[in-house]
Amino acid sequence: MMATTTPSGSGANSTHGAARKLPALPSTTLTKWLREMHLIREFEVRCMQSYQEKKIGGFCHVYIGQEAVAVGCTAAVNLEDPIITAYRDHGHALARGMSSRACMAEMYGKVGGCAKGKGGSMHMFDRPHNLYGGHGIVGAQTPLGAGIAFATKYEDEVMNAGRNRRVTLCFLGDGAVNQGSVYEAMNLAGLFDIPVIFIVENNGYSMGTEISRGTTMSHELTIKGRAHGLKEATIDGMDVLAVYHDMHELANWCRENSRPAFVDMKCYRYKGHSMSDPRKYRTREEEERHELNDAIGKFERTLLDHAVVTDASIKEIMNSTREEVRDALKFSNESPEPDMSELYTDVFVEPWGRFTGSSLPEFMGGAANACRFHATNGKEGLV
Amino acid sequence: MSRSNSAVLSNPLFREPTLMGGVTHEIEFRDAVRDAMSEEMRRDKRVFLLGEEVAQYDGAYKVSKGMLAEFGERRIIDTPISESGFAGMAIGAAAMGLRPIVEFMSWSFSLVAADPILNNAPKMLYMSGGQLGCPIVFRGNDGAGGQLGSTHSWAVEGLFSNVPGVKIVIPSCAADAKGLLKTAIRDDDPVFFMESERLLSIKGHVPEGEYLIPFGHALVRRVGTQCTLCSWGRPVNFCLEAAEILAKEGIDCEVIDLRTIRPLDLPTVVASVRKTSCAVVVDQSWSFASPGAELASQIHRHCFDDLDNFVHRVHSDDVPTPYSSKLEQEYLPNVRKICEAVRSATYRA
CATH class of the missing domain: 3.40.50.970 (Thiamin diphosphate (ThDP)-binding fold, Pyr/PP domains)
Structure with a gap:
């Protein structure tokens, strides 16, 4: 993965048009x-x-x-x-x-x-x-x-x-x-x-x-x-x-x-900017101009x-x-x-007082699996 | 009221320095801080120190003297004057599992890093639903007393103790500084460790051998029967001095050194106040919405029927810190003010 290419990323180098040669990728x-x-x-x-x-x-x-x-x-x-x-x-x-x-x-x-x-x-x-x-x-x-x-x-x-x-x-x-x-x-x-x-x-x-x-x-x-x-x-x-x-x-x-x-x-x-923004600071024409340059449409073509x-x-x-x-x-x-108990988890790693330690999200193995944050991706840095 | 720290306290490394016996060395507060950092850096490669002038200059207050020579520039890192940048950078490194110690030359300068230290460090674990923590220590000088003028004399615990997710440690002597800082570095949560510039050169007896002091574990520094004085950091020393003066007047004070204000060791305070029926809280931050106000409120809540008088409070005066030595000494929660508060609280005024 480590390519040894010299960078061409300096300055305004990227003026590619829509029709680009495809990279050698599957x-x-x-x-x-x-x-x-x-x-x-x-x-x-x-x-x-x-x-x-x-x-x-x-x-x-x-x-x-x-x-x-x-x-x-x-x-x-x-x-x-x-x-x-x-x-x-x-x-x-x-x-x-x-x-x-x-x-x-x-x-x-x-x-x-x-x-x-x-x-x-x-x-x-x-x-x-x-x-x-x-x-x-x-x-x-x-x-x-x-x-x-x-x-x-x-x-x-x-x-x-x-x-x-x-x-x-x-x-x-x-x-x-x-x-x-x-x-x-x-x-x-x-x-x-x-x-x-x-x-x-x-x-x-x-x-x-x-x-x-x-x-x-x-x-x-x-x-x-x-x-x-x-x-x-x-x-x-x-x-x-x-x-x-x-x-x-x-x-x-x-x-x-x-x-x-x-x-x-x-x-x-x-x-x-967010859901409450009526975009009065720019014109519909400007938006349409950009939408014509849509990245998905261009890539599809x-x-x-x-x-x-x-x-x-x-x-x-x-x-x-x-x-x-x-x-x-x-x-x-x-x-x-x-669960209401989640209000009090994840405040501190070390449980203290009313705080109840930590649990992980479902996608990481389920909230039921009580678990503690461990530093350095599980690696012990001890000498 | 109950603390669920029995697992912590069962760790044999947690020992009370005053009860350890054996050989002690009389060293300055700054040496104790340095020893704690060096011992932990020898033990754990994830630990590194960064801040302004910590390496080549040996620290603005010489706390990190000699550490560059021992650990090298990859682990003792001079930063530019850029608190928001290097505090944030260290928080990012901590989220990845390193254990940075960030030295603020003064906690007063941490205010320009308020966003990273208050918005990122204490909330990382919660906002990520337990996926990422922030095992980091911020430390530096805190509090007034050195004629540094108003902008350099902050007692930031008045501001920062309001924030959930941080632990706040304020030692009053060299032995505590060492044991508490070692605990802070090993802690998996963000710790704000506040030293007093006025204490750095004060010598104290530090026991030989390794020890750690658990958080949320107050120490009764003087046993007494008539009034409980609660404090942390440098003013604990004022309380001890005041207690000697008051003893000569026939008022027997108990002095409790809280050591950490988050977590706060309420059981020790409550047990003492139930015995003495009288409490005075001494806090170097400003009075309004302060940790002292919180502690007084807790004492009222838990000792309502035990108290013979309302909880008296001694703070820094509610003005910007003055430069003039005379004015500044009066501004601080000094021995005279503590004595007056105790006399009033015990109806001897």
């Missing part, structure tokens, strides 16, 4: 990506419906339009490479392999959710798939992402006296680029040679604020990474093949050199051109994703509310 892989993108879109459409039916509460941010980013980035790295993201996180969770059931049930606040209904839409955690949240405060996940990458490097190099072999993907929105913690995280990553990639999913808006109204040098966002000595790349986030290709190269470079990178991932969210899929197989994919999401909804409807 057609099953390409079809899988298409299915994942369809799954995320179908999931999010149903999510919006469930929100309107008041089955999902609180804040809810859907990923429609940006599917190619999560799918392409996740495909570009290994499962052991950690991922951390912000609150628009359903797409990353599904692309990483969380079941639609656990993801949807979490939003329903049910015990079958990935955190037993204690996290919600903005806080998707999946330890077996190395997804470390789901974080709600803008930019807050970036120092954590640097720390996760610090830990993998520390484990590989200091504890196991080997070579760095992992890279962490840390997603943030373009709105987060103006948070101080992001600059602190980039400075630390540059300073300590931390193998983390800060992927700015630049959808052009922080809530309702168009990027140039809130961010200096927004026409050349990578300058923010360059200022901290980070490797930089601009990638067309509406093209899953470009995302995969450029991220694969960049991730391998970061892994090999144990260095951080900064990506301006250009994309567009079709829906509002490429795959059809190369005879990887047929109209019939696409239909089959859509049927199967519809079925999967329908099943997730049914599961979420039927999954019980968390």
Whole structure:
């Protein structure tokens, strides 16, 4: 897996048009990506419906339009490479392999959710798939992402006296680029040679604020990474093949050199910032222009051109994703509310007073299996 | 009221330093903190120290003196002045299973890292439904007394004890600092460990050999019959001093050192107050919505029929910390204020 390619990810290198040469990958892989993108879109459409039916509460941010980013980035790295993201996180969770059931049930606040209904839409955690949240405060996940990458490097190099072999993907929105913690995280990553990639999913808006109204040098966002000595790349986030290709190269470079990178991932969210956003800050014409460049449609056409899929197989994919999401909804409807005792679990690892220790979510072996958080993936770090 | 820590207390390493006997060494508080960190770093490779000036400079207060030479720059890490960044980074590392010790040069500077230390560390376990924890220690100087001016003199326990999911440890002497910090480093939950800059150079007897002090286990530092003084951290020493003065006036005080305010050892406090029928809480944070207010409320709740007077409280004055030494000494929960509170509580005023 460790490619020794030299990076081409520097500067604005990714100006790929829609018709790209297919990478030398099995057609099953390409079809899988298409299915994942369809799954995320179908999931999010149903999510919006469930929100309107008041089955999902609180804040809810859907990923429609940006599917190619999560799918392409996740495909570009290994499962052991950690991922951390912000609150628009359903797409990353599904692309990483969380079941639609656990993801949807979490939003329903049910015990079958990935955190037993204690996290919600903005806080998707999946330890077996190395997804470390789901974080709600803008930019807050970036120092954590640097720390996760610090830990993998520390484990590989200091504890196991080997070579760095992992890279962490840390997603943030373009709105987060103006948070101080992001600059602190980039400075630390540059300073300590931390193998983390800060992927700015630049959808052009922080809530309702168009990027140039809130961010200096927004026409050349990578300058923010360059200022901290980070490797930089601009990638067309509406093209899953470009995302995969450029991220694969960049991730391998970061892994090999144990260095951080900064990506301006250009994309567009079709829906509002959250469910309560009427999108009065932009025109319908602008949205339609972007929808014509839809990542799913574009990828489908490429795959059809190369005879990887047929109209019939696409239909089959859509049927199967519809079925999967329908099943997730049914599961979420039927999954019980968390037992009242769950209010008092997971406060401390060491049970104390009224707190009752910890139990794990169903998808990790069942809430009934009382279990304690163990550090370092079960490895004892004792000398 | 019952504590479910019997499994913890059955650990043979948990020992009361004052009862250990054997050889003791008289060392400074800062040496005790360093010994705790070094011993745990020798024991567990997951443990590392990071913070401003902790490596090449030997620590702004020389707490980490010599640790760079022993453990090297991969484990004793100088950070830039970037609290929000390095605190968050350490929390990410802890979620992955490492055991970072984060030194805040002063807890006053932790306020710029409020989001990671309050929003990420204590909530990681809960929000992930038990999948990820945060075994991390934040430590540094806390409290006023060194004429550092208002922004550098925070007693942050007044703010942070409000947050569920953190353990808050405030030792009053060298022996406790060592035993409690070793427990903190081995703890699987986030621990806020607060040292007093004014105590760092104070020497104390620290027993030879390994020991850990369990959390939520208060120590009766002075046995008495007429009034219970409850405190933690540096003001415990003021209470002991006040108790000597009051003894000469015929008021026999019991002094309880809580050691940790989360968890809070209520049974020890309640047993004492039921004996003395009188309680004074001494807390270096501001009075409004403080840990002292919480403890007083708990005492009223559990000792309602035992009390001869309402619980008196001594805090820092409700003003920003002044610079002038004279004003600052008056501002603190000092010996004079404690004596006055006890006289009032025991109707001797």
